Amino acid sequence: xxxxxxxxxxxxxxxxxxxxxxxxxxxxxxxxxxxxxxxxxxxxxxxxxxxxxxxxxxxxxxxxxxxxxxxxxxxxxxxxxxxxxxxxxxxxxxxxxxxxxxxxxxxxxxxxxxxxxxxxxxxxxxxxxxxxxxxxxxxxxxxxxxxxxxxxxxxxxxxxxxxxxxxxxxxxxxxxxxxxxxxxxxxxxxxxxxxxxxxxxxxxxxxxxxxxxxxxxxxxxxxxxxxxxxxxxxxxxxxxxxxxxxxxxxxxxxxxxxxxxxxxxx
Numbered sequence: 001x002x003x004x005x006x007x008x009x010x011x012x013x014x015x016x017x018x019x020x021x022x023x024x025x026x027x028x029x030x031x032x033x034x035x036x037x038x039x040x041x042x043x044x045x046x047x048x049x050x051x052x053x054x055x056x057x058x059x060x061x062x063x064x065x066x067x068x069x070x071x072x073x074x075x076x077x078x079x080x081x082x083x084x085x086x087x088x089x090x091x092x093x094x095x096x097x098x099x100x101x102x103x104x105x106x107x108x109x110x111x112x113x114x115x116x117x118x119x120x121x122x123x124x125x126x127x128x129x130x131x132x133x134x135x136x137x138x139x140x141x142x143x144x145x146x147x148x149x150x151x152x153x154x155x156x157x158x159x160x161x162x163x164x165x166x167x168x169x170x171x172x173x174x175x176x177x178x179x180x181x182x183x184x185x186x187x188x189x190x191x192x193x194x195x196x197x198x199x200x201x202x203x204x205x206x207x208x209x210x211x212x213x214x215x216x217x218x219x220x221x222x223x224x225x226x227x228x229x230x231x232x233x234x235x236x237x238x239x240x241x242x243x244x245x246x247x248x249x250x251x252x253x254x255x256x257x258x259x260x261x262x263x264x265x266x
Contacts, residue, residue, distance in 0.1 A: 038158055038172045038194060045145045045159040048138040049213050125216055127181040135179055136213040137162045143171055147180075147212040149187060149245075154198045160210070164188055176237070176246075180210050180218045183242040183262060196247035199258050200225070208243065208260050218243075220260035228255045 127133055137144040146162040164174040173189030173196060189196035208220040220243045227249065228235055236246060236257060243260035 041140045041143070041145060041159040041172055042148065042157060044140040045138060045148055045213075048140075048145075049148070049211065049215055125214070127212075127214075127216060131179075131181040133181065135162065135175075135181065138213055143168055145172070145213075146175060147210055149173060150209045150211070151202070151206070153202060153206040156198075158189075158195065160187055173245075178237065180212060180216075180243075184237075185210065185242070186237050186244045186246070189245070189247050191247045191250070196245065199245060199247055200256055202258055207263070208245070210243070219263045221263045222258055223261045224259040226257040226259065228257055230255060 135146045137146050139145075140159075144162045145159045147160050148157060149160050150157045159172045161168045161172050161174040164176045168174050169188065169190050173187050175185065176188040177186040178184035191197040191199075202222045202225075204222055204224070206222040208222060210218045210220070212218075223241070226235075228246075230253075232255070236244065236255065239257075239259060241259040242262045244257055245260070246255050246257040248254075249256050
C-alpha cells in the first residue's frame with residue numbers, strides 16, 4: 001500500500017515536471033515568434049515614419065520649460081511674429097540701407113509672408129500646440145502602431161501598438177494608457193526575451209526614447225522601479241510619471257514597472 005502511494009506521488013511529480021517543461025518550451029516558442037513579428041512590424045513602422053510628409057527632421061522632446069508661442073510667433077528669443085523684423089531690420093520707407101538692404105529684408109533675405117516660418121525659426125509641432133490630439137497610427141498586418149520604443153541599454157528597438165490587447169501583445173508592446181503628448185504614456189509588454197523580459201536590468205539614468213509617426217522623438221531617463229499587484233491599475237496608470245514601462249514578473253504574480261521622467265533632447 002505504501003509503495004503504491006509512493007509510486008503515485010512520483011508519477012504526479014513527473015507529470016507536473018513534464019507540464020512545466022512543456023509550458024517553458026511553449027513560452028520560448030511564443031517569445032521567438034513574437035521577436036520575429038516585432039522585427040517585421042518595426043521595419044514597416046519605420047518606413048511609415050520616414051514616408052510621412054510631416055515627419056520632423058529633429059527631436060522634439062522639449063521639456064516643460066521650453067518657451068511656448070502661439071501660431072505665427074517664434075519660440076526663439078530675438079525673433080518677432082512671422083513677417084515682422086527685429087531691431088536690425090531695414091529702413092521703414094522702402095529705401096536702400098547699406099547695412100540691411102531694402103526695407104522688409106534682413107541679412108539679404110526677404111521677410112516671409114504672414115503665416116510662414118522665418119529663416120532660422122523652428123516650426124512648433126502640432127502636439128505642442130494641441131497635446132490632447134490623437135497620436136497618429138499606421139496599420140501593419142491588421143495591427144495599428146503608434147511609433148517605436150528604443151532602450152539602448154537593453155539593445156531593444158520595438159514597435160508599439162496603439163491599444164492593449166492579448167493578441168496584440170503577442171506581436172509587440174502595446175500602449176496601455178495615456179499619450180506621449182500629455183506626459184502620461186504607459187506601455188505594457190510580455191516578459192519575452194525579445195520584448196520586456198530584461199526590463200529589470202535597467203538602471204536609474206538609462207535613456208529611453210519614443211518616436212511617434214510624425215518623427216517627433218521623446219527622450220526619457222529611467223528614474224525608479226516598482227513592483228505592483230495586477231489589480232493596482234490606478235497606481236500603474238495615474239502615477240504622475242511621464243513614461244511607465246511594465247511587464248509581468250516571473251510566474252506572473254506581480255507587475256514590474258519602470259518609471260521614467262522626461263529628459264532634454266540630445
